Amino acid sequence: MKLARRGLVGAVALGLGLVAGLAGPASVAAADKVTIALIPGLTTDAFYITMRKGAQHAADAIGAELIFQGGPDFNPTTQVPVLNAVTARQPGAILIAPTDKQQLIAPLKQAHDAGIKVITVDTFIDDGQYQDGEGAGDFPLSYIASDNVLGGKMAGHALAKSVGGKGKVYVSNVKPGISTTDQREEGFKLALAEYPDMEVLETQFNDDDANKAASQLQAVLARTPDLVGVFGANLFSAIGAADGVKAAGKTGTVKVVAFDAPSRIVDDIKSGLIDLAIAQHPAEIGYYGVMTAYAALTGQSIPVAVGTGFTVMDAANIDDPEIQKFVYAE
Numbered sequence: 001m002k003l004a005r006r007g008l009v010g011a012v013a014l015g016l017g018l019v020a021g022l023a024g025p026a027s028v029a030a031a032d033k034v035t036i037a038l039i040p041g042l043t044t045d046a047f048y049i050t051m052r053k054g055a056q057h058a059a060d061a062i063g064a065e066l067i068f069q070g071g072p073d074f075n076p077t078t079q080v081p082v083l084n085a086v087t088a089r090q091p092g093a094i095l096i097a098p099t100d101k102q103q104l105i106a107p108l109k110q111a112h113d114a115g116i117k118v119i120t121v122d123t124f125i126d127d128g129q130y131q132d133g134e135g136a137g138d139f140p141l142s143y144i145a146s147d148n149v150l151g152g153k154m155a156g157h158a159l160a161k162s163v164g165g166k167g168k169v170y171v172s173n174v175k176p177g178i179s180t181t182d183q184r185e186e187g188f189k190l191a192l193a194e195y196p197d198m199e200v201l202e203t204q205f206n207d208d209d210a211n212k213a214a215s216q217l218q219a220v221l222a223r224t225p226d227l228v229g230v231f232g233a234n235l236f237s238a239i240g241a242a243d244g245v246k247a248a249g250k251t252g253t254v255k256v257v258a259f260d261a262p263s264r265i266v267d268d269i270k271s272g273l274i275d276l277a278i279a280q281h282p283a284e285i286g287y288y289g290v291m292t293a294y295a296a297l298t299g300q301s302i303p304v305a306v307g308t309g310f311t312v313m314d315a316a317n318i319d320d321p322e323i324q325k326f327v328y329a330e
């Protein structure tokens with residue numbers, strides 16, 4: 001029978017999750033040099049660029065080799081061939097942000113069957129509950145990420161507050177089937193359900209294309225002139241929604257709450273185009289991803305889930321150096 005190790009994604013620090021094997025023999029000796037691959041959702045996104053920096057920091061600290069290889073867009077069609085190529089190189093561990101909950105299960109199973117330790121970062125496969133003996137995508141050893149339902153709830157309450165608790169809003173989202181953005185929308189809607197005078201319009205899916213998100217904003221506004229706000233559920237959705245608001249001449253009238261914090265979003269907070277951003281901590285995800293992989297590769301027990309934090313950025317705190325350090329790298 002498989003050992004059930006279900007941890008909670010939340011404010012869980014490395015080593016605080018439920019651990020397996022405590023009664024077993026002491027850990028095996030550290031490997032001489034381990035190779036850990038990080039496969040992002042796409043290579044050119046400031047979120048994953050920042051994650052890579054945190055991962056590299058950890059790899060340098062432990063003398064591991066870090067391979068960073070990914071696709072040009074957030075898409076399983078381009079990510080799966082990259083994953084297969086990385087699997088063929090037989091790294092000790094693969095850290096991956098799967099671009100689809102279902103479509104990455106089979107190719108990741110191949111990596112797992114080849115003896116590679118699979119850990120997912122940012123996004124998850126299947127139901128995201130690993131090592132509990134249930135589901136085709138149960139084999140990854142750990143999931144290291146933000147709590148995206150919580151982040152979506154935070155965004156929902158922030159948007160409701162900024163519009164005075166009433167009016168029509170919608171979610172600008174990427175596409176269905178991505179664990180993170182699905183969960184953010186879920187959290188946002190849970191929060192908005194607490195405001196009887198608010199209405200959530202149909203979600204607009206932009207395929208991670210900011211230009212599409214901008215056009216959609218203008219189209220929604222054309223058919224709903226009393227729109228009061230929008231939640232951009234990731235970096236490109238938020239930038240696009242903000243562009244749409246600006247192009248429509250509605251800066252400050254249609255409120256924008258963003259997920260993610262590249263410098264462009266910071267500029268928009270300063271100019272008043274974006275009200276607030278929920279910044280993730282991608283460097284933390286990369287750092288603990290590598291450390292978790294290393295622990296697994298050297299025979300240590302590891303938490304099945306590691307929850308990383310958020311920093312809320314708005315006009316009142318954006319110049320604070322303690323806040324600025326969470327702006328994503330370019």
Ligand code: T6T
Pocket residue numbers: 041045047048122123180181233234235236259260280
């Ligand atoms: O929001 C992040 C990431 O968490 C999500 O899974 C995909 O989009 C981003 O990379 C931002 O573009």
